[in-house]
Amino acid sequence: MDRAAVDSTIRSLIEPFNKKAVAVEDSTTFAGDLEFDSLTVMDFVAAIEDEFDIIISMNQQAEIESYGQLVDAVTKLQGE
Numbered sequence: 675m676d677r678a679a680v681d682s683t684i685r686s687l688i689e690p691f692n693k694k695a696v697a698v699e700d701s702t703t704f705a706g707d708l709e710f711d712s713l714t715v716m717d718f719v720a721a722i723e724d725e726f727d728i729i730i731s732m733n734q735q736a737e738i739e740s741y742g743q744l745v746d747a748v749t750k751l752q753g754e
Contacts, residue, residue, distance in 0.1 A: 675752050677746070680745055680749045687721050691717070691718050702742075703741075704738075704744075
């Protein structure tokens with residue numbers, strides 16, 4: 675799956691979590707812009723892992739701060 679397809683899928687997954695209807699760009703941050711708390715992050719990560727059949731480690735999660743970084747990480751994990 676290429677980056678554009680991953681991006682499209684994650685955009686559909688993020689909608690129910692995006693309570694403030696923030697316009698999601700690659701630079702959008704989860705904590706700052708979307709105001710995700712730790713429970714929301716856990717639920718969102720679980721949805722991504724289920725959809726793509728991947729595991730995002732706690733170390734990887736700690737490094738992912740923006741939407742673009744998430745798309746890149748999922749795209750990379752898909753190739754492994």
